[in-house]
Amino acid sequence: MSKTMFQKIWESHVVNEEEGQPSLMYIDLHLVHEVTSAQAFEGLRLAGRKVRRPERTFATVDHIIPTRNPHIVEDATALAQMRAIERNCAETGVTLFGLGDPDQGVVHVTVPELGLTKPGQLIVCGDSHTSTHGAFGSIAFGIGTSEVEHVLATQCLRQAKPKTMEVAIKGQLPIGVTAKDLILAIIGKYGTDFATGHVIEYRGEAIVGMTMEQRMTVCNMSIEAGARAGMIAPDDTTFEYLRGRQYVPQGAAFDQAAEQWRSLRTDEGAAFDARIEFDASSLVPQVTWGTSPGMGAPITGLVPNPESFETDNKRKAAEKAIEYMGIAPGTPLTEISIDRVFIGSCTNGRIEDLRAAASIVKGRKVSDRVQAMVVPGSTKIKWQAEREGLDLIFTEAGFEWRDSGCSMCLAMNPDFLDPGERCASTSNRNFEGRQGRGGRTHLVSPEMAAAAAIAGHFVDVRDWERSELTGATA
């Protein structure tokens, strides 16, 4: 029988199944961060249990840390969370990519870079954007703290089997249009709940043509469509990205693994529970105008009139969002001025994102009205960018160049917006207060954020000239 990639991976991880019950699943890789793990470790300690497979568990600090050097954690709660994860990992033998470690970074950035994320795996983390790892052809989803405790104790998890959905992308992305624009536009068109209860498999030319960084951007935001996870079939692009990384098999063993990974792809004729189609070929760079990732429009468009929505609920939601955002219906998006720019996060804080932003910034200056910062997604990305001279491009233009962390993606650390401040952000959520109480977030691609930093308002980056960056690739 033909099977989807999801089915193949799911079935190979079932430990036990009983009629009408969630399946008991084996977890290959358990990722842990400081915000959602303390109680789980405490639960283990109280029950006198050990971490079942410390060698399959990896921890990071990313959410609460300051991105200015020296990293002085002043907030008492943050400090307690950091000390807790340090102690918990030291006591249980779990590897921690802590502050100052070369492998430190946002969990969904540094872990794939290390080669820990591999095709065919079942990966969990107490974090919703775990869906990012599905870009490698793995099933990867977020879990709650009590589940974190369960996985720590048993390396297994009870899970109801999700449904499958094919998101078929037709055509290629036009020049100047990015993976971020694609996923924002899909969520804009189909809503923030179209994939609820489903695991998405993204397919089609545009997806096959993407780099791993771009695929991770797409899968990262699956959760904003309500999906349990997002996946992309592993192919040569995946294998070339992984080859030689620290935690993958080396030499001939890698080629053998790659052959096996290749067989994970969805078989011809396999059935999905649901399917949507999206045409990428006429896509335009996107900007969100509201307080959900689905409230977006092409940069050539206007802030919508709430009256234009079909249902009462949508009209009310748009009204409320527009009021919070402090913008008037009918305003061209290019006339919205900004105060802050944040380039970073597990959506768009990777080396290619920084290169893309730098190609817009090079030789230009950040607008006087804007405070802009670049926060690499991992320490290694920071170093790589510095080897390529990207840091100088940014700092000469007036950007701040920070250390890696979640930073202004969410206001859990010293980087946040003041009330009323408006930010062009490359992150994934624009909820009320997400970047600080009263802060206003517009989600965009790294290129669009960079151009907005220079102009002081949103602009259509397709009109801008890019410089050729000739960074080393080592």
Ligand SMILES: CC(C)[C@H](C(=O)O)[C@@H](O)C(=O)O
């Ligand atoms: C803090 C954490 C639990 C949260 C998540 O689950 O996604 C955060 O990473 C986020 O992006 O909102």
Ligand code: SF4
């Ligand atoms: S960068 Fe943002 S979305 Fe990603 S894990 Fe951190 S807080 Fe969550």
